[in-house]
Amino acid sequence: MxxxxxxxxxxxxxxxxxxxxxxxxxxxxxxxxxxxxxxxxxxxxxxxxxxxxxxxxxxxxxxxxxxxxxxxxxxxxxxxxxxxxxxxxxxxxxxxxxxxxxxxxxxxxxxxxxxxxxxxxxxxxxxxxxxxxxxxxxxxxxxxxxxxxxxxxxxxxxxxxxxxxxxxxxxxxxxxxxxxxxxxxxxxxxxxxxxxxxxxxxxxxxxxxxxxxxxxxxxxxxxxxxxxxxxxxxxxxxxxxxCGAIGTGILSEGKTLCSIGTSGVVLSYENRGDLDFQGEVHYFNHGQEDAFYTMGVTLAAGYSLSWFKDTFAPNEDFETLLQGVAEVPIGSNGLLFTPYLVGERTPHADSIIRGSFIGMDASHTRKHFARAVMEGITFSLNESIHIFRENGKVIDTIYSIGGGAKNEEWLQMQADIFNSKIVKFSTEQGPGMGAAMLAAYGCGWFDSLQACSKAFLDVAEEYTPIQHNVEKYQQLFTIYQRVYKQTKELNEALQVFKS
Structure with a gap:
């Protein structure tokens, strides 16, 4: 072998x-x-x-x-x-x-x-x-x-x-x-x-x-x-x-990736380098020859959840932290989180903006906050999908990797917020697998990266949007989009107190 x-x-x-x-x-x-x-x-x-x-x-x-x-x-x-x-x-x-x-x-x-x-x-x-x-x-x-x-x-x-x-x-x-x-x-x-x-x-x-x-x-x-x-x-x-795109088979027009690591990425394949997204999303050369990809970034995606765990549950693992999240209704009982802990990239290129919990009251417990963090991260990623769709891209299937693909509730949340089928791989190694596939292709094992992808990647589960949930999340997303504009000036004013 x-x-x-x-x-x-x-x-x-x-x-x-x-x-x-x-x-x-x-x-x-x-x-x-x-x-x-x-x-x-x-x-x-x-x-x-x-x-x-x-x-x-x-x-x-x-x-x-x-x-x-x-x-x-x-x-x-x-x-x-x-x-x-x-x-x-x-x-x-x-x-x-x-x-x-x-x-x-x-x-x-x-x-x-x-x-x-x-x-x-x-x-x-x-x-x-x-x-x-x-x-x-x-x-x-x-x-x-x-x-x-x-x-x-x-x-x-x-x-x-x-x-x-x-x-x-x-x-x-x-x-x-x-x-x-x-x-x-x-x-x-x-x-x-x-x-x-x-x-x-x-x-x-x-x-x-x-x-x-x-x-x-x-x-x-x-x-x-x-x-x-x-x-x-x-x-x-x-x-x-x-390499993450290669490692998840994003190698042809219409394929889209959602990766939730420290930062979060929504990435979509492009076969042309002359499209104009007015700088709203990143536009890079692909690892596949003569191909490109567009990409939106959430700076503190998985980091927001890690910060929450390290701050409020430092001695627990993520599985324990997220117990009970499925019992919390959509919208976390009126609690909304924006994941701007280290500024933001897409669609707000802003190094000063900071995160918020909006709507806190005495009824909220830790599981409400945990779900709000998950929803806020996913809303931020949805900003990129929203931009793609406004520019005419059809996005009906998204391949999910990273921390967001390790929790069933989060995968269904992505399907509902993105209003798209979510695909999870049976094994998922992300960029490391993409690098290995480039080596396999370079060694001549396959005549194309697409052929390598078909041999190496295996789908495990699919999650489809639940229409009732989609409608609720669309309503909540419009509220989420207002938070940036309404807290921008406040966060700028608070900068004088930063050490």
Whole structure:
């Protein structure tokens, strides 16, 4: 039996999958690493942690592998998007990576609009200037750490840095590059206009390849530390959301994904790069060659539920926390939650807005609050679906993954709020599986990613909307949409009290 390895370099941990030619996950290893929050709004990581934990995880995977090591044919990597990794001319790290959820760059985002104009920015990059993207981070370093910026020789995204450390080769690929605000998304090339406008040397932008391209093999030191043969092919991989789309079969027009992790994503396949969503949703290159996807993001999706558990039930697991939620009626007995704990992305690109519980009274117990949190997260994701439908997209089937696919009540809630059939997979590995599928395709196991998807993915359950519930949720959703506008000014006023 032949095998490939999918590596998912996430925000809190690296997850490594060993997948065989039948699409079966034979082993998984997860290694966590810390976030660095030195100031309010700052979020960084030491990239050396990614490398160390990945090497340790690969070594652990190899140690428990009982087959022929030469049957492991390929590796590919999925990674957290937008993070800034700067290397000098000796390929040494210049500073910690600034991550996607860092919000220090509001000033730089405004400068981007002032310099290039919102309309032209959308024409080139297909995306608005948001704090999470890479270019604002690069401009912040240029303004605040000029001496360091002048030493920079190349700018890498997180998984591209990890792949460089495994292979010694420097590349990026289109799906991750699309999240930098430096790529012409439709033309699939670095934008000289964007670089020139902001004084970014084109030499900082690494060579671009397709996600399934073989970009090298393991360097001897990595082979020795992990026990993997140096003959293992390493493929470029993709952004976490692009790999999540591949890993859930979002590979043709009309297919849509809902992923509830730390953040939440609604992602829909596009076969064209010239559509115009006016910047209301993200528009990125897919991990599938010459394809695209549109995407809305809720910054604090699963994080909202984790925050609720850690704050009010730190010694309980999620299953215990959610007991009794099914007994609570739709609308949580008049209690509404907005999940703006760390600001919001879609449809409100706002780093200042904060979450709310609206409608609290003495009758509410913990289970009402828990259901309200679940409903609020799902309403936020529905904002993206609402935008897609307003732009003429037909969405009648949504593939659900992540934390939202682990609870039956939440799956039915998604069906009712989204007014769409919800599909759950029998096994779901998300971006790590997408990375493994890119390696399988790159190794020549299949003649297309679609063929790989049919072989690897298996549907377990489907949830259909209950019309009575749909009607109630539509009424509640209109109230939810009003909360942002009516609390925006209050949250701005409260900023003076933030430390």
């Amino acid at each position: 032949k095998y490939v390895i999918g590596i998912d370099l996430g925000t809190s941990a690296v997850k490594i999958l060993l997948v065989n030619k039948l699409g079966e996950v034979c082993n998984t290893v997860t290694k966590s690493y810390p976030l660095i929050h030195s100031k309010s709004g700052y979020s960084e990581q030491n990239p050396k942690e990614w490398v160390e934990k990945t090497i340790n995880g690969l070594a652990e995977l190899v140690h428990s592998f009982e087959g022929n090591m030469n049957d492991i044919e390929g590796i590919s990597i999925s990674g957290q998007m937008h993070g800034l990794v700067l290397l000098d001319h000796n390929q040494k790290l210049l500073r910690n990576a600034i991550l996607w959820n860092d919000t220090r760059t509001t000033k730089q985002c405004q400068e981007i609009y002032e310099m290039i104009g919102q309309e032209r920015l959308l024409e080139i990059t297909k995306n608005p200037a948001l704090e999470g993207f890479t270019l604002p981070k690069l401009l912040w370093v240029k303004e605040e750490e000029l001496e360091l910026f002048e030493k920079a020789a190349v700018c890498l995204l997180p998984k591209d840095y990890l792949r460089y450390r495994l292979t010694g080769k420097i590349h990026s690929e289109y799906s991750d590059a699309a999240g930098t605000l430096l790529l012409d998304v439709n033309k699939k090339q670095w934008s000289a206009e964007m670089c020139e406008a902001f004084g970014i040397p084109m030499s900082l932008c690494p060579p671009l390849v397709e996600s399934h391209e073989n970009v090298g093999s393991l360097i001897p030191a990595i082979s020795e530390k992990t026990g993997l043969p140096s003959t293992v092919k390493v493929f470029a991989g993709g952004a976490d959301n692009a």
